[in-house]
Amino acid sequence: MENFFSKIVELWTTPEYIDSLFHGFLLTIEIAFFAVFLGFLLGLIIALIETGKSKWLNPFKFICRVYVTIIRGTPMALQLFIMFFIIFAIRDFPQIITAVLAFAFNSAAYSSEIIRGGILSVDVGQTEAGMALGLSNFTIFTKIVAPQAIKNIIPALGNEVITVFKETAIVSMVGMYDLNMAAKDIGSGQNMASYVVPMFTAALFYLAVVYLISFVIKQIEKRMRKSDVRV
Amino acid sequence: MSESKKSIRSEISVRKLHKSFGDNKVLNGIDFDLFEGEKVVVLGPSGSGKSTFLRCINRLEEPTSGEISFQDTPIDEKNVREMRAKIGMVFQHFNLISNLTVMENLTLAPVKLKRLDIVEAEKKARKLLRHIGLTEKADSFPASLSGGQKQRVAIIRALMMEPEVLLFDEPTSALDPESIGDVLDLIREVADNGMTIMIVTHEMNFAKEIASRIVFIDKGKIIEENTPDKFFSHPKTPRVQEFLKKVL
Numbered sequence A: 001m002e003n004f005f006s007k008i009v010e011l012w013t014t015p016e017y018i019d020s021l022f023h024g025f026l027l028t029i030e031i032a033f034f035a036v037f038l039g040f041l042l043g044l045i046i047a048l049i050e051t052g053k054s055k056w057l058n059p060f061k062f063i064c065r066v067y068v069t070i071i072r073g074t075p076m077a078l079q080l081f082i083m084f085f086i087i088f089a090i091r092d093f094p095q096i097i098t099a100v101l102a103f104a105f106n107s108a109a110y111s112s113e114i115i116r117g118g119i120l121s122v123d124v125g126q127t128e129a130g131m132a133l134g135l136s137n138f139t140i141f142t143k144i145v146a147p148q149a150i151k152n153i154i155p156a157l158g159n160e161v162i163t164v165f166k167e168t169a170i171v172s173m174v175g176m177y178d179l180n181m182a183a184k185d186i187g188s189g190q191n192m193a194s195y196v197v198p199m200f201t202a203a204l205f206y207l208a209v210v211y212l213i214s215f216v217i218k219q220i221e222k223r224m225r226k227s228d229v230r231v
Numbered sequence B: 001m002s003e004s005k006k007s008i009r010s011e012i013s014v015r016k017l018h019k020s021f022g023d024n025k026v027l028n029g030i031d032f033d034l035f036e037g038e039k040v041v042v043l044g045p046s047g048s049g050k051s052t053f054l055r056c057i058n059r060l061e062e063p064t065s066g067e068i069s070f071q072d073t074p075i076d077e078k079n080v081r082e083m084r085a086k087i088g089m090v091f092q093h094f095n096l097i098s099n100l101t102v103m104e105n106l107t108l109a110p111v112k113l114k115r116l117d118i119v120e121a122e123k124k125a126r127k128l129l130r131h132i133g134l135t136e137k138a139d140s141f142p143a144s145l146s147g148g149q150k151q152r153v154a155i156i157r158a159l160m161m162e163p164e165v166l167l168f169d170e171p172t173s174a175l176d177p178e179s180i181g182d183v184l185d186l187i188r189e190v191a192d193n194g195m196t197i198m199i200v201t202h203e204m205n206f207a208k209e210i211a212s213r214i215v216f217i218d219k220g221k222i223i224e225e226n227t228p229d230k231f232f233s234h235p236k237t238p239r240v241q242e243f244l245k246k247v248l
């Protein structure tokens, strides 16, 4: 026990360790942030194609279906390997971009399903009311469908953000120095020679961020529910 | 240039309209004209295609074949939005936009389609709201309105666009008996002000009272058409006789 506390003190008083920890943490945050952002945009595009009604969208719908099926049917770690060792096996290509794209492409498939479900859950009567008034598809989507879909989407999308954030830990498998890797490195023989404290510290960092994300999502949900009963 | 014979304008004309959903042939060749100022009540058994007929007119359903014209212009994919703006529709389930306030429901289309600017639109909306006694609901969301209030707002929402024709699909079927009267009063008033109307309803007394013509649809075809007097007192076909025996 005494040893445990002394290890905590050691971790937090050695600038080199603190530095490693925060570098790793920053990389984790960066990858997750950009991956979620890009993944959402791409997912939105896929969802719009899949819920669109024009006939010329049909071939694109097929492509989207195939894409989503492949992504959801294969392990994330393998997708990461394919991005690193096949698609972006380019010397000096920035690793972080490869990682962001790998997670974005993965998240896009899941986000698109969430967004599509949200759009489809909006009562068709709402769309038909807009059509009967002569509104354009664009106005119907932006003023009627999207605002109603968002309410159904936010909770599931929040979960997706959390999932991506935690999954980024597998970038340590391709040698990137993220929070997970930092914990392993700090605990290794050349450094603290004990994994317990650095790994539990990393766990706390992950937990704190997950908690923060859930909190923000709950606040957004609450605010949206308020506008529902506004009289 | 003097025009000697002033014929009544055809607002909507339907020719050889067919509509199938997969193998289900719902409309089987409908020919129909709606003239300016007419109040046509569409009757028929459940599932006969009344709603589908109405929804084909403003292309909420794409006809399988046939032609539909508005004031002698065939409605096609290019002009359909323009036509919809002139053909108002009131739905059985009101379909007020749930994320918009009553005021926003009323002003959205006229403002977006540049019929009115926002100030004019709100002024007009307030006038109509006052008329139906719902001034204080302007900033409420539809969820806080009763069924009857929703439907009356839906009717004035259609009126905001100053349509030339109003289509009603069972406007009182989802209402409790008490609010049916309010909605029927408003429809009657709109009709009396000269609006050209087509209405599907199961309110036989109202049909008798308001209709200038009754159209009976069975299995996707118009099988009988007459003035309300004759339709109710001397139905020609056995099918209509049987129908009237059940509903009257």
Ligand SMILES: Nc1ncnc2c1ncn2[C@@H]1O[C@H](COP(=O)(O)OP(=O)(O)OP(=O)(O)O)[C@@H](O)[C@H]1O
Pocket (backbone or CB within 6 Å): B021, B024, B026, B044, B045, B046, B047, B048, B049, B050, B051, B052, B053
């Ligand atoms: N979107 C749709 N997809 C498939 N079938 C449909 C669709 N809309 C209507 N139908 C079918 O078309 C037929 C006619 O329906 P419609 O709603 O036009 O009848 P209706 O005369 O309005 O009946 P009701 O008095 O019950 O409202 C029914 O068999 C119905 O199942």
Ligand SMILES: [Mg+2]
Pocket (backbone or CB within 6 Å): B050, B051, B052, B169, B170
């Ligand atoms: Mg119907």
